[in-house]
Amino acid sequence: METKFRESIVKAVHNPNLTGALGRFSEAYRISRTKAYEDYDFEALRTQIAERKSYAASHLDELADLFTKNAEARGTKVFRTNDPAKVREYILNLARANGVKSIVKSKSMASEEIHLNKHLEVAGIDVGETDLGEWIIQLAGQTPSHMVMPAIHMTKEEVATVFNEQVEEGQKPDIPKLVKFAREKLRTKFLCAEMGITGANIAVAETGTLVIVTNEGNARLVTTLPKIHVAIVGLEKLMEKFDDVVPVLTALPKSATAQLMTSYVSMISGPVPNTDGTPKQLHVILMDNRRTEMSQDPKFKQAMQCIRCASCLNVCPVFRLVGGHVFGKIYTGGIGTILTAWFDALKASDDIQSLCIQCGNCTEVCPGKIDIPGLILELRRRIAVEKGQPLAQKAIFSVVNNRRLFHSMLRAAYVMQKPLQKGNFIRHLPFFLSDMTEFRSLPAIAEAPLRDTIKKIQQPACKEKIAFYAGCLIDFAYPEMGESLVKIMNKAGIEVVFPEGQTCCGAPARYSGAYEVAAQNATDNIKALLANDVSYVVSACPTCTVALKHEFISTFESLGQTDSLPCAQQLADKVIDFSSLVKKLVDEGRLKFKEGQQLGKITYHDSCHLKRSLHASQEPRQLLTQAGYEISEMYEADMCCGMGGSYSLKLPEISAPILERKLVNIKKTGAPIAVMDCPGCVMQIRGGLDKQNSTIKVEHTVQRLAEELE
Amino acid sequence: MDGVFETFKARAEAVNAEVHHFPQKSEALAFILTYLNDTGVRDVPQAYAVWASCPFLDGLDQRQISVSLPGLTFDVNRESSAQAKVGISELDWAIANTGTLVQDASSIDKRLVSTLPLIHIALVRSDRLVPDLPSALSKIRPEQTNYISFITGPSRTADIERVLTIGVHGPEKLIIVFFDRPGSVN
Numbered sequence: 067m068e069t070k071f072r073e074s075i076v077k078a079v080h081n082p083n084l085t086g087a088l089g090r091f092s093e094a095y096r097i098s099r100t101k102a103y104e105d106y107d108f109e110a111l112r113t114q115i116a117e118r119k120s121y122a123a124s125h126l127d128e129l130a131d132l133f134t135k136n137a138e139a140r141g142t143k144v145f146r147t148n149d150p151a152k153v154r155e156y157i158l159n160l161a162r163a164n165g166v167k168s169i170v171k172s173k174s175m176a177s178e179e180i181h182l183n184k185h186l187e188v189a190g191i192d193v194g195e196t197d198l199g200e201w202i203i204q205l206a207g208q209t210p211s212h213m214v215m216p217a218i219h220m221t222k223e224e225v226a227t228v229f230n231e232q233v234e235e236g237q238k239p240d241i242p243k244l245v246k247f248a249r250e251k252l253r254t255k256f257l258c259a260e261m262g263i264t265g266a267n268i269a270v271a272e273t274g275t276l277v278i279v280t281n282e283g284n285a286r287l288v289t290t291l292p293k294i295h296v297a298i299v300g301l302e303k304l305m306e307k308f309d310d311v312v313p314v315l316t317a318l319p320k321s322a323t324a325q326l327m328t329s330y331v332s333m334i335s336g337p338v339p340n341t342d343g344t345p346k347q348l349h350v351i352l353m354d355n356r357r358t359e360m361s362q363d364p365k366f367k368q369a370m371q372c373i374r375c376a377s378c379l380n381v382c383p384v385f386r387l388v389g390g391h392v393f394g395k396i397y398t399g400g401i402g403t404i405l406t407a408w409f410d411a412l413k414a415s416d417d418i419q420s421l422c423i424q425c426g427n428c429t430e431v432c433p434g435k436i437d438i439p440g441l442i443l444e445l446r447r448r449i450a451v452e453k454g455q456p457l458a459q460k461a462i463f464s465v466v467n468n469r470r471l472f473h474s475m476l477r478a479a480y481v482m483q484k485p486l487q488k489g490n491f492i493r494h495l496p497f498f499l500s501d502m503t504e505f506r507s508l509p510a511i512a513e514a515p516l517r518d519t520i521k522k523i524q525q526p527a528c529k530e531k532i533a534f535y536a537g538c539l540i541d542f543a544y545p546e547m548g549e550s551l552v553k554i555m556n557k558a559g560i561e562v563v564f565p566e567g568q569t570c571c572g573a574p575a576r577y578s579g580a581y582e583v584a585a586q587n588a589t590d591n592i593k594a595l596l597a598n599d600v601s602y603v604v605s606a607c608p609t610c611t612v613a614l615k616h617e618f619i620s621t622f623e624s625l626g627q628t629d630s631l632p633c634a635q636q637l638a639d640k641v642i643d644f645s646s647l648v649k650k651l652v653d654e655g656r657l658k659f660k661e662g663q664q665l666g667k668i669t670y671h672d673s674c675h676l677k678r679s680l681h682a683s684q685e686p687r688q689l690l691t692q693a694g695y696e697i698s699e700m701y702e703a704d705m706c707c708g709m710g711g712s713y714s715l716k717l718p719e720i721s722a723p724i725l726e727r728k729l730v731n732i733k734k735t736g737a738p739i740a741v742m743d744c745p746g747c748v749m750q751i752r753g754g755l756d757k758q759n760s761t762i763k764v765e766h767t768v769q770r771l772a773e774e775l776e
Numbered sequence: 777m778d779g780v781f782e783t784f785k786a787r788a789e790a791v792n793a794e795v796h797h798f799p800q801k802s803e804a805l806a807f808i809l810t811y812l813n814d815t816g817v818r819d820v821p822q823a824y825a826v827w828a829s830c831p832f833l834d835g836l837d838q839r840q841i842s843v844s845l846p847g848l849t850f851d852v853n854r855e856s857s858a859q860a861k862v863g864i865s866e867l868d869w870a871i872a873n874t875g876t877l878v879q880d881a882s883s884i885d886k887r888l889v890s891t892l893p894l895i896h897i898a899l900v901r902s903d904r905l906v907p908d909l910p911s912a913l914s915k916i917r918p919e920q921t922n923y924i925s926f927i928t929g930p931s932r933t934a935d936i937e938r939v940l941t942i943g944v945h946g947p948e949k950l951i952i953v954f955f956d957r958p959g960s961v962n
Contacts, residue, residue: 091938105873140922198944199935217935225936245933245941252945257858273918283891283931283946289923290887291854308918312910323934326787327874327909330946331926335918338882341854 067716071392071417075719078388084219085387085723091218092386093702098324099377099431106316108433114313116371116435122305123361123370129271129304130352137274137350140336148354150180156351157182157263157296158189164294164347166191166260170252172278172285173197174265175213175374176298176353178396179409182263194255196284198248205232211390212398213376214322219389252284262288263296267373268314269303269350275335276350277311279318279328286330293340294347301357302370314373317433321375360408365444365624369404371434376401378428378438383706383724384421393418400428400438407445412452419445421720423713424577425706426678440620443577447624450579463583466538466570467590469517473542476511505722506753509543516545520564523552528561532602532647533595533640535568537610539745547745550772551606554648557775558656560601567594571613574712576621585625588618592633595640603637606644606768608675608744609711615641616679643676644768645743649685652692658776663694665774669737670697670767671728671751672704673744686743686767693774698735702727709750725754732762739763741770780872780905781954788875788952791929792942797902797954801832804955805841808897811951812845812862815895819846821859825893826852828885830866832899832955852885863889863947866899867927870954871912874928877952878912881925890927896947898927902954 078084122129134144145156161169169191171177183193183204195204199216203209206228210216217225222239229237229247237247264285268277276297278285289295305314311333319325337348360366379385379399390398394414397405400422407415422442429437465472512519516536532555540547552562572587591614595603605611618634642650651657670687677683683704687697708714708724728751732740740755740762742748752764785795798804817825825848827833838850849856857863865886869878877898881887890896906912916924931946942948 087937094938196945197935198933202935215935215938218938220936222936222939241936241939242941244936245944249944253858256945257854270918275918281931282933282935282944284944286887286891286925287945290884290891308913312913316909325791325928327871327876327926327928329791329928329930329932331928332881333916333918333924333926334922335924336922338923339884341884341888 067420068417072719074392075388075717078392079719079723083221084389087218087221088386088389092380095324095380099320102320102324102326106320111313111317112433112435115317115373115433118305118310118313119371119373119434120368123302123367125306126301126304126358126361129306130301132271133269133274133304133352136272137336140274141345142274142336142348142350144350144352146352146354148356148358150353150355153180153298153351153353154182154185158186160294160296160349161186161191161261164260166294168192168194168255168259169261169263170194170196170255170259170288170292171200171263172265172280172288173200173216174263174298175397176265176300177263178210179355180353182298194252194259196252196256196288197280198245198282201248201252202228205229209391209395210398212379213374213402219391256287256291259292261294261296262292263298264288266297266299266303267318268305268311269299269352270308270311271304271306273308273335275308275333277315278332278334279315279330281323281329283330286332289332289334293344294349296349296351298351298353301352301354302372318373318375321373321377321431321433356408366404366408366441368436369401369408369441371436372401373434375433377431377433381427381431383425383427383708384423384720387720387723388421392421400442401436404438404441404445412445412448415445416449419449420716423706423708423710423720425674425710427706430678443579444624446577446579447581455580459578459580463575463580466574467583467587469541469569472538473511473515476542477513505718505725505757506750507756508753509749511542512545514545516541516548517564517566519545520548520552520562523549525552525556525561528556528559530560531563531598531600532560532604533598533600534562534564535571535591535595535603535605535610535614536564537571537605537607537745539749540606544745544748544766547606547766547768550768551604551644553772554657554768554775558651563598563600565594565597567597569594571610572617572621573609573613576613576617577711581621581625584617584621585627585630588621588634589630592618592630592637595637596633600640602642602647603640604642604644604647606743606745606766608643608673608680609746611641611643612675612679614638643680643682643743645676645686645689646680646682648771649689652689659693659774660776663774665694666696667698667735667737668695668739668741668770669700669732669735670703671700671707671732671740671742671747673742673747674706676743677704686741689767689771690741693771698737700731700735702731707747707750709746711746714750725750729754729758733760737762739765739770741765741767743767780907781902784870784872784875784905787873788929791875792932793875793929793950793952795952795954799956801955801958804899804953805836807953808864809841809845811897812848815862817845817847817862822861823847824849824856824860825862825864826857826860826889827864828852828883828889830899832866852888854888857888857892860889860893862895862897863893864897864899865889868904869912869915870900870905870952871907871909872905873908876912876926876928878916879925879927880916880921880923882921882923887923887925890925891946894943894947895949895951896930897951897953899953899955902956905954
């Protein structure tokens with residue numbers, strides 16, 4: 067990771083204006099977005115968008131031809147190119163041929179992508195952005211920090227200063243007055259400009275129609291007043307039918323700004339007369355810039371389903387801390403990372419892809435149904451293939467995969483730290499490792515791993531057997547969680563088998579892009595876990611559960627190891643997370659809670675993988691309620707705690723403030739106990755609360771339930 | 777008026793538009809002229825009212841109307857629109873569940889009067905109200921219409937500190953006036 071990049075993160079998280087504005091916005095967005103969709107079936111809507119956009123991505127060439135044919139039949143000039151330089155050249159030549167001195171633009175990310183303004187300005191043409199946010203950042207000499215709200219990082223005071231310095235003295239930091247000032251100043255530009263440049267949100271092939279969505283009304287002026295209109299349209303905007311406009315236009319305003327509809331939508335299908343009766347010159351530039359290549363990539367084709375609403379930014383726990391500029395100059399946030407890798411260069415995404423904590427928030431709101439975290443992992447894998455795996459990382463994985471060696475090394479490190487230890491925590495680590503314990507204490511490494519202690523448990527002989535997959539944290543740091551699980555299963559008349567051959571689930575390797583290592587982990591685990599005749603393979607770590615249930619398969623698929631797929635599927639069919647299994651057993655009457663208990667308040671934290679990959683959020687809550695607890699919901703219960711496996715080690719600068727928000731929300735409930743289903747979250751949250759000397763008890767659901775079951 | 781109108785009214789008002797309904801065209805006209813007078817339309821720059829040609833005006837004596845209200849003109853061009861305080865036009869469809877108006881805006885006059893002035897008065901026939909976006913899109917013909925405009929509330933921005941501010945480049949006020957087609961049952 068580049069030092070400059072890390073510095074930009076530190077600078078961003080310490081900018082209270084930025085984190086304050088983004089934090090408040092992301093909180094408000096979540097509520098207003100839900101409200102905007104209240105009369106709609108979002109799943110059905112996004113399925114329709116994904117299907118229609120995916121169809122378009124598979125027929126890009128055909129749709130581009132059809133659009134060209136239909137638009138040209140109406141008098142529009144269409145220019146199609148893969149080369150950004152040719153786009154710039156076309157517009158400059160057009161401007162020169164028509165004596166254009168001044169251009170007004172409404173927002174176009176495609177034009178940002180090719181640095182159009184700079185190119186035209188160098189040629190002596192005045193280019194004015196007219197979207198208020200774009201105009202502000204243009205005056206300030208900055209780049210957009212958000213696709214929909216380019217100047218979201220600036221305060222009204224900063225905007226007033228920019229206006230004072232760049233336009234006219236005397237502007238006060240009063241938002242309505244600043245807006246009025248912009249209206250007056252830009253009005254003159256609108257009336258003088260000879261050319262207007264826009265983007266487009268949809269390009270309909272069957273009718274040659276451009277659909278342009280705005281709120282300020284600037285696109286209407288840009289497409290009405292100048293006699294030349296140039297629309298720069300990325301090929302991903304193409305859709306086959308006019309009917310395809312319905313789902314996109316239904317979702318876009320709701321997902322982008324939580325509006326039912328934006329103030330203005332213009333559908334332009336051909337040149338219209340100017341005031342003097344002459345027809346407008348209408349030029350549409352269909353810009354490829356690797357979009358065709360993207361649509362032909364089996365993994366990244368789905369990125370073509372993006373409708374550029376930026377909702378993935380708005381719900382991202384990392385984006386709301388660091389803002390857009392950390393991501394680079396053009397496209398920001400989750401989808402921005404992917405678009406940067408393609409439209410700029412894969413290596414340009416090397417640092418920024420590491421910002422993704424893999425919490426999956428964006429997958430829940432994406433109207434294009436894009437698996438953004440999955441694609442970011444794929445970028446990580448491709449970068450790792452290109453750069454090769456670092457030696458240190460290779461060495462780490464070889465240790466991690468050798469369970470006994472890994473445990474003894476951890477234990478040795480831990481014993482060495484003993485003088486610094488308090489209770490069950492490591493408080494400080496020396497030297498370069500100190501970042502790990504700066505904001506949270508780390509758990510002590512158990513003297514004996516679960517794989518040894520479990521043998522000592524006297525289990526009753528049962529007909530039904532299940533296999534337990536522990537994962538690193540339960541095996542080495544929290545064996546008591548595994549012991550509680552055995553206790554519960556025994557109560558249900560089930561014997562727990564611990565297959566010795568189980569190893570790391572491969573998540574650390576996979577999340578680092580080391581897919582070969584992850585595939586070896588998968589192979590070893592499949593062999594170990596399918597060796598016994600068991601009814602289920604249960605895990606009490608959602609990250610491991612997701613690996614066993616979904617990621618073994620996708621890792622093999624990524625590497626083309628199709629021979630391994632049947633066994634991976636056989637395992638996946640048996641895998642279940644702890645809470646879902648217990649809920650099932652309670653529902654079947656095989657487990658009973660102690661009767662008539664009133665256990666008081668408890669709060670529940672949703673772990674990312676459990677809620678968004680395994681879709682289990684009600685099961686643990688129902689179990690706790692049945693046990694006799696009163697659930698006091700924390701604010702943003704399903705927001706990531708900042709752990710993200712090794713993320714908290716790689717980017718403690720981001721992990722710490724995310725955890726801080728979580729701790730505040732936990733404390734606000736007033737509940738004396740916080741429970742969760744993930745040992746990683748326990749490590750992060752328990753460690754964070756310990757650092758703050760809080761008395762709130764943090765437990766895995768398995769431990770809480772073991773106490774309350776008959 | 778029925779539930780669809782109530783939905784339209786609620787949704788349009790929620791995005792800061794004003795909604796009126798008059799059964800008679802003459803009532804709608806009287807409302808507009810009174811409003812123009814009250815809002816200070818005069819025969820001086822920045823105080824004009826510009827009215828784009830539309831079916832509503834059929835059968836009305838435009839000369840007489842403009843004489844009765846100095847500053848109101850039916851001669852729409854860039855200059856008169858840029859100097860106008862109020863713009864008036866008729867829109868073709870209204871979408872209830874989003875409070876949206878839809879118009880064939882191929883004629884530039886219709887866009888000038890609804891983009892440049894501070895206030896836009898939008899006339900719509902009551903029987904042109906449809907429930908939702910799909911029903912509106914099924915009515916319009918992009919293969920025959922080069923510029924179709926959708927208008928939902930006045931112009932707005934939240935680009936500075938996410939604070940909603942009404943009236944940026946387009947109108948800061950949108951007044952929607954429904955009128956019934958003579959002889960229609962509504």
